Amino acid sequence: MSTSPAGRGIIIEGMRKRYGEGDTAVDALKDVNMVVQPGEVVGLIGPSGSGKTTLLKCLGAVIEPSAGRMTLGNNTIFDNGWMIKDLRALRRDNIGFVFQAPYLIPFLDVTDNVALLPMLAGLSNNESRQRAVELLGALDVAHRAKAMPSELSGGEQQRVAIARALVNKPPVILADEPTAPLDSERAMSVVRILNQMAQQYQTAIIVVTHDEKIIPTFKRIYHIRDGSTHEEAGEGRAFD
Ligand SMILES: Nc1ncnc2c1ncn2[C@@H]1O[C@H](COP(=O)(O)OP(=O)(O)OP(=O)(O)O)[C@@H](O)[C@H]1O
Ligand SMILES: [Mg+2]
Numbered sequence: 001m002s003t004s005p006a007g008r009g010i011i012i013e014g015m016r017k018r019y020g021e022g023d024t025a026v027d028a029l030k031d032v033n034m035v036v037q038p039g040e041v042v043g044l045i046g047p048s049g050s051g052k053t054t055l056l057k058c059l060g061a062v063i064e065p066s067a068g069r070m071t072l073g074n075n076t077i078f079d080n081g082w083m084i085k086d087l088r089a090l091r092r093d094n095i096g097f098v099f100q101a102p103y104l105i106p107f108l109d110v111t112d113n114v115a116l117l118p119m120l121a122g123l124s125n126n127e128s129r130q131r132a133v134e135l136l137g138a139l140d141v142a143h144r145a146k147a148m149p150s151e152l153s154g155g156e157q158q159r160v161a162i163a164r165a166l167v168n169k170p171p172v173i174l175a176d177e178p179t180a181p182l183d184s185e186r187a188m189s190v191v192r193i194l195n196q197m198a199q200q201y202q203t204a205i206i207v208v209t210h211d212e213k214i215i216p217t218f219k220r221i222y223h224i225r226d227g228s229t230h231e232e233a234g235e236g237r238a239f240d
Contacts, residue, residue: 006038006039006073006171006201006202006203006204007038007071007072007073007074007075007171008038008071008073008074009035009036009037009038009039009040009073009171009172009204010034010035010036010059010070010071010072010172010204010206011034011035011069011070011071012032012033012034012035012059012068012069012070012071013033013068013069013070014031014032014033014067014068014069015029015031015032015033015055015058015065015067015068015069015070016029016030016031016032016065016066016067016068017029017051017054017058017063017065017066017227018066027227028051028054028227029051029054029055029058029065029066029227030226030227030228031227031228031229032051032055032068032224032227032228032229033229034206034222034229034231036204036205036206037204038171038202038203038204039198039199039202039203039204040198040204040205040219040220041191041194041195041198041205041207041218041219042205042206042207042218042219042220042221042222043207043208043209043214043215043218043220043221043222043234044056044206044207044208044209044221044222044224045208045209045210045215045221045222045223045224046223046224046225047225050224050225050226050227051224051226051227052176052208052224053176053208055224056174056176056206056208058070058078059072059095059172059174059206060091060095060097060174061077061078061082061084061087061090061091061095062091064078064082065078067080068080072090072094072095072171072172073094073170073171073172074171075090075094077090092117092120092121092168093121093168093170094170094171094172095170095172095173095174096164096165096166096167096168096170096172096173096174096203097165097173097174097175097176098158098161098162098165098173098174098175098176098178099161099175099176099177099178100176100177100178100180100181101181102149102157102158102160102161103161104149104157104160104161104164105149106148106149106150107148108149109145109146109147109148110136110141110144110145110146110147110148110149110152110160111129111132111133111136111145111146112129112132113149113160113164114131114132114135114136114160114163114164114167115128115129115131115132115167116128116164117164117167117168118131118132118167118168121168131167132145132163132167133145135163135166135167136160136163138163138196138197138200139159139160139162139163139193140159141156141159141160141163144156144160154181154182154186155182155186155189155190158178158179158181158182158186158190159190159193162178162190162193162194162197166197166201166203169201169203170203171202171203171204172203172204172205172206173194173197173198173203173204173205173206174205174206175194175205175206175207175208176208177208177209177210177211178190178194178207178209179191179209179211179213179214180209180210180211184213187211187213187214188213188214188217191207191214191217194207195217215234216234216235216237217234217235217236217237218234218235218236219233219234219236220232220233220234220236221233221234
């Protein structure tokens, strides 16, 4: 599953999600269509309750869509039902999650926080740590490799969380409000890093955000309203 990871990026066609049944059913997603190319970072924007988290959870194989098709990397993972049996392995090998809070493991140092996933995926401890240190370098936190999470600044913690999301070189990264707790400069540096990583590893990245600071950086934006997506050109403002 993890060979030639970039594949076709993310393709979602006609996805629907209904919570519950009968009178109390909620149609959270009614018609979701998205394409994110390998190497592309797109924004996903919409009002509260419009279905953003539901969309990321479906794509991340955390909950099951009610209908539609989803392709991640090289695999059609859902076609009116899961096409893959081991959803845990799918998540581990194909999807990097970045959340608003970094959720680092408090009793592991920075290197092991990042190295844990490749270890779980079967790489040797040495190889895993080597890969972790490489990425920490790319994210400018290699000098904190031996620190514990509680000794890091908020921006440093978020960069370690991004290293962890990237370490298995997943074809897909799903980021839910990754810059919300950060000041303007750090928010822009997180977005710059996501763009660099997208290019370097041909990762397809979706960023859910309300953050006015970073919205002008997207070349393409999907708006979601009332469970339906609409694509729009963004400003795609270059970084200085
Ligand atoms: N587990 C659930 N059971 C029933 N309805 C749900 C469930 N989770 C979400 N919903 C409903 O589905 C709709 C979409 O919710 P979702 O959490 O995806 O919105 P959102 O765009 O992430 O909103 P926010 O910006 O507030 O986080 C809402 O009407 C919500 O009440
Ligand atoms: Mg949400």
